[in-house]
Amino acid sequence: MSTETSPTNAAESSRWRRKAILAASAAVAMVALVGCKADVISYDLPAESARYTFQTETDGVTTAWEYTSDRPTEPGTPTSQPCIADVVLKETGPCRPEPLIFLRYDLGLGLDNTAEADRFHPITVTGYYQDRLGTPPAVTELRAEASFDGGKVWRPVSTEAAGKNTFTARIKHPKRDQASGGVALRITATDRAGNTVEQTIPQAYRLR
Template sequence: MTEVGKGTAPMNAAVSSRWRRMVNLAASAAVAMLALVGCKADVISYDLPSESARYTFQAETNGVKTAWEYTSDRPAKPDTPTSQPCIADVVVKETGLCRPEPLIFLRYDLGLGLDNTAKASGLHPITVTGYYQDRLSTPPTVTDLRVEASFDGGKTWKSAGTRAESKNTFTARIEHPKRDKAPEGVALRITATDSAGNNVKQTIPQAYRLR
Protein backbone atom coordinates (compact mmCIF):
# COMPACT_ATOMS: atom_id res chain seq x y z
CA MET A 1 0.00 0.00 0.00
CA THR A 2 1.18 3.49 -0.76
CA GLU A 3 0.64 6.61 1.27
CA VAL A 4 0.25 10.19 0.14
CA GLY A 5 -0.41 13.00 2.63
CA LYS A 6 -3.47 14.99 3.89
CA GLY A 7 -6.58 16.63 2.43
CA THR A 8 -9.46 16.17 0.04
CA ALA A 9 -9.35 16.08 -3.75
CA PRO A 10 -10.35 13.89 -6.70
CA MET A 11 -7.85 11.43 -8.15
CA ASN A 12 -8.09 10.04 -11.66
CA ALA A 13 -7.68 6.40 -12.68
CA ALA A 14 -9.19 5.17 -9.41
CA VAL A 15 -10.12 1.60 -10.42
CA SER A 16 -10.75 -1.58 -8.46
CA SER A 17 -7.69 -3.48 -7.32
CA ARG A 18 -6.64 -5.75 -4.51
CA TRP A 19 -3.79 -3.35 -3.96
CA ARG A 20 -4.99 -0.52 -1.74
CA ARG A 21 -3.16 2.73 -1.32
CA MET A 22 -4.11 5.12 1.40
CA VAL A 23 -4.38 8.66 0.27
CA ASN A 24 -4.31 11.16 3.04
CA LEU A 25 -3.12 14.28 1.26
CA ALA A 26 -3.33 17.45 3.31
CA ALA A 27 -5.83 19.92 2.07
CA SER A 28 -3.60 22.30 3.90
CA ALA A 29 -0.93 21.34 1.41
CA ALA A 30 -1.66 24.52 -0.43
CA VAL A 31 -1.21 26.26 2.85
CA ALA A 32 1.84 24.54 4.09
CA MET A 33 3.21 25.82 0.88
CA LEU A 34 2.14 29.35 1.60
CA ALA A 35 1.24 29.34 5.29
CA LEU A 36 -1.69 31.65 4.69
CA VAL A 37 -4.66 29.37 5.32
CA GLY A 38 -5.49 26.21 7.22
CA CYS A 39 -7.75 23.24 6.76
CA LYS A 40 -8.56 20.13 8.74
CA ALA A 41 -7.24 16.84 7.39
CA ASP A 42 -9.33 13.87 6.27
CA VAL A 43 -8.27 10.34 5.43
CA ILE A 44 -9.42 9.06 2.04
CA SER A 45 -8.70 5.73 0.40
CA TYR A 46 -8.57 4.77 -3.28
CA ASP A 47 -8.15 1.43 -4.99
CA LEU A 48 -5.40 1.70 -7.61
CA PRO A 49 -3.77 -0.89 -9.87
CA SER A 50 -0.37 -2.19 -8.78
CA GLU A 51 1.13 -1.56 -12.23
CA SER A 52 3.10 1.63 -12.81
CA ALA A 53 0.75 4.41 -13.94
CA ARG A 54 0.55 8.19 -14.17
CA TYR A 55 -1.85 9.96 -11.81
CA THR A 56 -3.22 13.44 -11.28
CA PHE A 57 -4.22 14.69 -7.84
CA GLN A 58 -5.98 18.06 -7.46
CA ALA A 59 -6.83 20.16 -4.43
CA GLU A 60 -8.30 23.61 -3.82
CA THR A 61 -8.11 25.48 -0.52
CA ASN A 62 -9.52 29.00 -0.16
CA GLY A 63 -9.03 29.61 -3.87
CA VAL A 64 -5.46 28.24 -3.99
CA LYS A 65 -5.45 25.52 -6.66
CA THR A 66 -2.82 22.78 -6.70
CA ALA A 67 -2.44 19.94 -9.21
CA TRP A 68 0.11 17.14 -8.93
CA GLU A 69 1.12 14.75 -11.70
CA TYR A 70 3.21 11.78 -10.62
CA THR A 71 4.05 8.17 -11.38
CA SER A 72 3.11 5.50 -8.85
CA ASP A 73 3.33 1.73 -8.67
CA ARG A 74 3.40 -1.05 -6.11
CA PRO A 75 6.42 -0.62 -3.80
CA ALA A 76 9.18 -3.19 -4.19
CA LYS A 77 10.05 -2.73 -0.52
CA PRO A 78 8.58 -0.79 2.41
CA ASP A 79 9.74 2.80 2.82
CA THR A 80 8.44 3.95 6.18
CA PRO A 81 10.56 4.33 9.33
CA THR A 82 9.48 2.29 12.36
CA SER A 83 9.01 5.51 14.32
CA GLN A 84 6.37 6.67 11.79
CA PRO A 85 4.13 3.74 10.79
CA CYS A 86 2.15 3.86 7.57
CA ILE A 87 -1.23 5.54 8.02
CA ALA A 88 -2.83 2.87 5.87
CA ASP A 89 -1.67 0.16 8.28
CA VAL A 90 -3.17 2.06 11.21
CA VAL A 91 -6.47 3.07 9.58
CA VAL A 92 -7.27 0.31 7.10
CA LYS A 93 -5.52 -2.54 8.91
CA GLU A 94 -4.36 -4.01 5.59
CA THR A 95 -1.09 -5.83 5.30
CA GLY A 96 1.33 -4.96 2.52
CA LEU A 97 4.28 -2.78 1.65
CA CYS A 98 3.85 0.92 2.21
CA ARG A 99 5.56 4.16 1.19
CA PRO A 100 4.51 7.80 0.66
CA GLU A 101 3.68 9.03 -2.84
CA PRO A 102 6.34 11.30 -4.41
CA LEU A 103 4.30 14.50 -4.37
CA ILE A 104 6.20 17.80 -4.59
CA PHE A 105 5.13 20.33 -1.96
CA LEU A 106 6.10 24.00 -2.11
CA ARG A 107 7.28 26.35 0.61
CA TYR A 108 7.45 30.11 0.01
CA ASP A 109 9.42 33.03 1.35
CA LEU A 110 7.76 35.99 -0.35
CA GLY A 111 9.91 38.64 1.31
CA LEU A 112 6.93 40.69 2.47
CA GLY A 113 6.66 43.46 5.03
CA LEU A 114 4.84 43.11 8.33
CA ASP A 115 1.63 44.13 6.54
CA ASN A 116 2.07 41.31 3.98
CA THR A 117 2.77 43.74 1.15
CA ALA A 118 5.71 44.30 -1.18
CA LYS A 119 7.05 47.47 -2.75
CA ALA A 120 5.62 48.42 -6.14
CA SER A 121 7.66 49.47 -9.19
CA GLY A 122 10.76 47.32 -9.25
CA LEU A 123 12.19 43.81 -9.09
CA HIS A 124 11.08 41.82 -6.07
CA PRO A 125 12.82 38.53 -5.10
CA ILE A 126 10.94 35.52 -3.73
CA THR A 127 12.26 32.11 -2.68
CA VAL A 128 10.49 28.82 -3.42
CA THR A 129 11.56 25.48 -1.94
CA GLY A 130 10.27 22.10 -3.04
CA TYR A 131 10.05 19.27 -0.51
CA TYR A 132 8.53 15.84 0.03
CA GLN A 133 6.92 13.92 2.86
CA ASP A 134 9.35 13.03 5.63
CA ARG A 135 8.68 9.31 5.33
CA LEU A 136 10.04 9.18 1.76
CA SER A 137 13.64 8.09 2.40
CA THR A 138 15.04 8.73 -1.09
CA PRO A 139 13.00 11.54 -2.66
CA PRO A 140 13.76 12.86 -6.16
CA THR A 141 15.39 16.27 -6.66
CA VAL A 142 13.45 19.29 -7.91
CA THR A 143 15.25 20.16 -11.13
CA ASP A 144 13.15 22.92 -12.65
CA LEU A 145 10.95 25.72 -11.33
CA ARG A 146 8.87 28.17 -13.34
CA VAL A 147 7.35 31.29 -11.77
CA GLU A 148 4.64 33.42 -13.39
CA ALA A 149 2.96 36.51 -11.97
CA SER A 150 -0.31 38.21 -12.82
CA PHE A 151 -1.35 41.75 -11.90
CA ASP A 152 -4.84 41.68 -13.42
CA GLY A 153 -6.52 38.88 -11.53
CA GLY A 154 -5.12 36.06 -13.64
CA LYS A 155 -6.17 37.37 -17.05
CA THR A 156 -2.58 37.62 -18.24
CA TRP A 157 0.64 36.13 -16.88
CA LYS A 158 4.27 37.23 -17.08
CA SER A 159 7.21 34.89 -16.53
CA ALA A 160 9.79 35.77 -13.90
CA GLY A 161 13.46 34.92 -14.11
CA THR A 162 14.42 32.05 -11.79
CA ARG A 163 17.72 30.72 -10.49
CA ALA A 164 18.64 27.60 -8.52
CA GLU A 165 20.17 28.54 -5.16
CA SER A 166 20.63 25.14 -3.52
CA LYS A 167 19.07 21.69 -3.62
CA ASN A 168 15.31 22.05 -4.29
CA THR A 169 15.47 25.83 -3.64
CA PHE A 170 15.03 28.54 -6.25
CA THR A 171 14.79 32.32 -6.30
CA ALA A 172 12.67 34.35 -8.71
CA ARG A 173 12.71 38.07 -9.43
CA ILE A 174 9.25 39.45 -10.13
CA GLU A 175 8.98 42.79 -11.91
CA HIS A 176 6.30 44.76 -10.05
CA PRO A 177 4.30 47.46 -11.83
CA LYS A 178 3.07 50.62 -10.19
CA ARG A 179 0.53 50.03 -7.44
CA ASP A 180 -2.42 51.30 -9.50
CA LYS A 181 -1.58 48.77 -12.21
CA ALA A 182 -2.18 45.89 -9.79
CA PRO A 183 -5.37 46.82 -7.90
CA GLU A 184 -6.11 43.15 -7.11
CA GLY A 185 -2.61 42.43 -5.88
CA VAL A 186 -0.15 39.88 -7.22
CA ALA A 187 -1.20 36.39 -8.27
CA LEU A 188 1.41 33.65 -8.58
CA ARG A 189 1.51 30.49 -10.68
CA ILE A 190 4.34 28.11 -9.81
CA THR A 191 5.29 24.95 -11.70
CA ALA A 192 7.96 22.58 -10.33
CA THR A 193 9.34 19.39 -11.91
CA ASP A 194 11.64 16.80 -10.34
CA SER A 195 14.22 14.30 -11.58
CA ALA A 196 11.62 11.51 -11.70
CA GLY A 197 9.28 13.47 -13.98
CA ASN A 198 6.76 14.32 -11.25
CA ASN A 199 5.42 17.85 -11.25
CA VAL A 200 3.17 20.24 -9.38
CA LYS A 201 1.40 23.39 -10.52
CA GLN A 202 0.04 25.80 -7.93
CA THR A 203 -1.99 28.93 -8.60
CA ILE A 204 -2.38 31.51 -5.82
CA PRO A 205 -4.98 34.10 -6.91
CA GLN A 206 -3.81 36.75 -4.42
CA ALA A 207 -0.40 36.00 -2.96
CA TYR A 208 0.16 39.59 -1.73
CA ARG A 209 -0.57 43.24 -2.44
CA LEU A 210 1.67 46.11 -3.46
CA ARG A 211 2.30 49.24 -1.45
Protein backbone atom coordinates in the same frame (compact mmCIF):
# COMPACT_ATOMS: atom_id res chain seq x y z
CA MET B 1 -12.66 19.61 -3.55
CA SER B 2 -10.28 16.94 -4.84
CA THR B 3 -10.19 14.63 -7.80
CA GLU B 4 -7.87 11.79 -8.72
CA THR B 5 -7.71 10.27 -12.20
CA SER B 6 -5.71 7.46 -13.73
CA PRO B 7 -4.84 6.52 -17.31
CA THR B 8 -7.04 4.01 -19.12
CA ASN B 9 -4.62 1.13 -18.90
CA ALA B 10 -4.32 1.61 -15.13
CA ALA B 11 -8.06 1.23 -14.70
CA GLU B 12 -8.07 -2.37 -15.91
CA SER B 13 -8.63 -5.08 -13.31
CA SER B 14 -5.57 -6.45 -11.56
CA ARG B 15 -4.91 -9.57 -9.51
CA TRP B 16 -3.33 -7.39 -6.88
CA ARG B 17 -4.58 -3.98 -5.89
CA ARG B 18 -3.12 -1.59 -3.38
CA LYS B 19 -4.55 1.06 -1.14
CA ALA B 20 -3.19 4.56 -1.72
CA ILE B 21 -3.39 7.09 1.07
CA LEU B 22 -3.13 10.86 0.76
CA ALA B 23 -3.20 13.14 3.79
CA ALA B 24 -5.39 15.75 2.05
CA SER B 25 -2.74 17.08 -0.27
CA ALA B 26 -4.10 20.61 -0.55
CA ALA B 27 -4.64 20.90 3.17
CA VAL B 28 -1.15 19.64 3.97
CA ALA B 29 0.45 21.85 1.33
CA MET B 30 -1.43 24.97 2.34
CA VAL B 31 -1.73 24.54 6.12
CA ALA B 32 0.73 27.36 6.78
CA LEU B 33 -1.05 29.59 4.29
CA VAL B 34 -4.69 29.11 5.21
CA GLY B 35 -4.65 27.05 8.41
CA CYS B 36 -6.55 24.05 7.03
CA LYS B 37 -7.07 20.79 8.85
CA ALA B 38 -5.90 17.73 6.91
CA ASP B 39 -8.27 14.87 6.14
CA VAL B 40 -7.43 11.32 5.14
CA ILE B 41 -8.20 10.33 1.57
CA SER B 42 -8.09 6.66 0.55
CA TYR B 43 -8.45 5.09 -2.88
CA ASP B 44 -7.51 1.91 -4.73
CA LEU B 45 -4.77 1.78 -7.37
CA PRO B 46 -3.65 -1.12 -9.57
CA ALA B 47 -0.28 -2.72 -8.91
CA GLU B 48 1.17 -1.74 -12.27
CA SER B 49 3.18 1.45 -12.70
CA ALA B 50 0.97 4.22 -14.08
CA ARG B 51 0.71 7.98 -14.36
CA TYR B 52 -1.82 9.76 -12.15
CA THR B 53 -3.27 13.24 -11.70
CA PHE B 54 -4.45 14.55 -8.34
CA GLN B 55 -6.13 17.95 -8.09
CA THR B 56 -7.25 19.99 -5.10
CA GLU B 57 -8.66 23.41 -4.32
CA THR B 58 -8.49 25.08 -0.92
CA ASP B 59 -9.82 28.60 -0.38
CA GLY B 60 -9.21 29.43 -4.03
CA VAL B 61 -5.67 28.00 -4.11
CA THR B 62 -5.55 25.25 -6.73
CA THR B 63 -2.92 22.53 -6.89
CA ALA B 64 -2.51 19.83 -9.54
CA TRP B 65 -0.02 16.98 -9.27
CA GLU B 66 1.06 14.54 -11.98
CA TYR B 67 3.10 11.62 -10.71
CA THR B 68 4.06 8.02 -11.39
CA SER B 69 3.14 5.39 -8.83
CA ASP B 70 3.55 1.63 -8.64
CA ARG B 71 3.37 -1.19 -6.12
CA PRO B 72 5.99 -0.80 -3.37
CA THR B 73 8.23 -3.84 -3.00
CA GLU B 74 9.43 -2.93 0.47
CA PRO B 75 8.26 -0.55 3.20
CA GLY B 76 9.13 3.08 2.49
CA THR B 77 8.50 4.43 5.97
CA PRO B 78 10.69 4.26 9.10
CA THR B 79 9.37 2.28 12.06
CA SER B 80 9.32 5.48 14.13
CA GLN B 81 6.79 6.95 11.65
CA PRO B 82 4.31 4.21 10.74
CA CYS B 83 2.33 4.39 7.53
CA ILE B 84 -1.02 6.12 7.89
CA ALA B 85 -2.67 3.11 6.23
CA ASP B 86 -1.47 0.89 9.09
CA VAL B 87 -2.75 3.33 11.71
CA VAL B 88 -6.07 4.37 10.15
CA LEU B 89 -7.11 1.56 7.81
CA LYS B 90 -5.20 -1.36 9.37
CA GLU B 91 -3.77 -2.26 5.94
CA THR B 92 -0.98 -4.82 5.71
CA GLY B 93 1.94 -5.08 3.32
CA PRO B 94 4.58 -2.60 2.08
CA CYS B 95 3.55 1.03 2.29
CA ARG B 96 5.02 4.37 1.24
CA PRO B 97 3.75 7.92 0.61
CA GLU B 98 2.95 8.98 -2.95
CA PRO B 99 5.77 11.04 -4.53
CA LEU B 100 3.94 14.37 -4.48
CA ILE B 101 5.96 17.60 -4.65
CA PHE B 102 4.84 20.20 -2.10
CA LEU B 103 5.86 23.86 -2.25
CA ARG B 104 7.11 26.11 0.55
CA TYR B 105 7.26 29.88 0.00
CA ASP B 106 9.35 32.70 1.38
CA LEU B 107 7.72 35.76 -0.18
CA GLY B 108 9.98 38.30 1.52
CA LEU B 109 7.08 40.51 2.60
CA GLY B 110 6.92 43.35 5.08
CA LEU B 111 5.18 43.14 8.44
CA ASP B 112 1.94 44.14 6.72
CA ASN B 113 2.28 41.25 4.23
CA THR B 114 2.95 43.60 1.31
CA ALA B 115 5.84 44.19 -1.08
CA GLU B 116 7.04 47.40 -2.73
CA ALA B 117 5.55 48.34 -6.09
CA ASP B 118 7.42 49.39 -9.22
CA ARG B 119 10.56 47.36 -8.63
CA PHE B 120 11.99 43.84 -8.82
CA HIS B 121 11.07 41.65 -5.87
CA PRO B 122 12.69 38.25 -5.10
CA ILE B 123 10.75 35.31 -3.69
CA THR B 124 12.09 31.87 -2.74
CA VAL B 125 10.25 28.61 -3.46
CA THR B 126 11.35 25.22 -2.10
CA GLY B 127 10.04 21.86 -3.22
CA TYR B 128 9.73 19.10 -0.63
CA TYR B 129 8.08 15.74 0.00
CA GLN B 130 6.42 13.95 2.89
CA ASP B 131 9.07 13.07 5.48
CA ARG B 132 8.32 9.35 5.26
CA LEU B 133 9.25 9.14 1.57
CA GLY B 134 12.61 7.37 1.86
CA THR B 135 14.67 8.67 -1.08
CA PRO B 136 12.71 11.40 -2.88
CA PRO B 137 13.96 12.58 -6.29
CA ALA B 138 15.52 16.01 -6.60
CA VAL B 139 13.45 18.92 -7.87
CA THR B 140 15.25 19.91 -11.05
CA GLU B 141 13.11 22.66 -12.56
CA LEU B 142 10.83 25.44 -11.38
CA ARG B 143 8.82 27.83 -13.53
CA ALA B 144 7.15 30.90 -12.09
CA GLU B 145 4.48 33.20 -13.48
CA ALA B 146 2.86 36.30 -12.01
CA SER B 147 -0.41 38.06 -12.75
CA PHE B 148 -1.43 41.58 -11.75
CA ASP B 149 -4.98 41.53 -13.12
CA GLY B 150 -6.58 38.63 -11.27
CA GLY B 151 -5.20 35.87 -13.52
CA LYS B 152 -6.33 37.23 -16.89
CA VAL B 153 -2.74 37.64 -18.12
CA TRP B 154 0.19 35.61 -16.79
CA ARG B 155 3.75 36.91 -17.16
CA PRO B 156 6.79 34.60 -16.99
CA VAL B 157 9.22 35.30 -14.17
CA SER B 158 12.95 34.58 -14.32
CA THR B 159 14.12 31.90 -11.86
CA GLU B 160 17.43 30.43 -10.81
CA ALA B 161 18.55 27.57 -8.59
CA ALA B 162 19.35 28.65 -5.03
CA GLY B 163 20.18 25.39 -3.25
CA LYS B 164 18.77 21.89 -2.87
CA ASN B 165 15.23 21.84 -4.32
CA THR B 166 15.18 25.63 -3.88
CA PHE B 167 14.73 28.37 -6.48
CA THR B 168 14.62 32.15 -6.47
CA ALA B 169 12.24 34.09 -8.71
CA ARG B 170 12.56 37.83 -9.41
CA ILE B 171 9.18 39.45 -10.05
CA LYS B 172 8.98 42.86 -11.73
CA HIS B 173 6.19 44.63 -9.86
CA PRO B 174 4.15 47.26 -11.69
CA LYS B 175 3.01 50.47 -10.05
CA ARG B 176 0.54 49.95 -7.22
CA ASP B 177 -2.47 51.23 -9.19
CA GLN B 178 -1.73 48.67 -11.92
CA ALA B 179 -2.15 45.77 -9.48
CA SER B 180 -4.94 46.95 -7.22
CA GLY B 181 -6.04 43.35 -6.60
CA GLY B 182 -2.58 42.19 -5.58
CA VAL B 183 -0.14 39.72 -7.08
CA ALA B 184 -1.19 36.22 -8.17
CA LEU B 185 1.40 33.46 -8.51
CA ARG B 186 1.48 30.28 -10.57
CA ILE B 187 4.37 27.94 -9.80
CA THR B 188 5.23 24.74 -11.66
CA ALA B 189 7.92 22.36 -10.36
CA THR B 190 9.32 19.16 -11.87
CA ASP B 191 11.56 16.54 -10.25
CA ARG B 192 14.10 14.12 -11.68
CA ALA B 193 11.50 11.33 -11.89
CA GLY B 194 9.17 13.46 -14.02
CA ASN B 195 6.66 14.17 -11.25
CA THR B 196 5.17 17.67 -11.44
CA VAL B 197 3.09 20.09 -9.41
CA GLU B 198 1.34 23.27 -10.53
CA GLN B 199 0.02 25.59 -7.85
CA THR B 200 -1.96 28.78 -8.42
CA ILE B 201 -2.40 31.36 -5.65
CA PRO B 202 -4.96 33.98 -6.75
CA GLN B 203 -3.73 36.61 -4.30
CA ALA B 204 -0.33 35.81 -2.86
CA TYR B 205 0.26 39.36 -1.57
CA ARG B 206 -0.52 43.03 -2.22
CA LEU B 207 1.69 45.95 -3.22
CA ARG B 208 2.38 49.11 -1.24
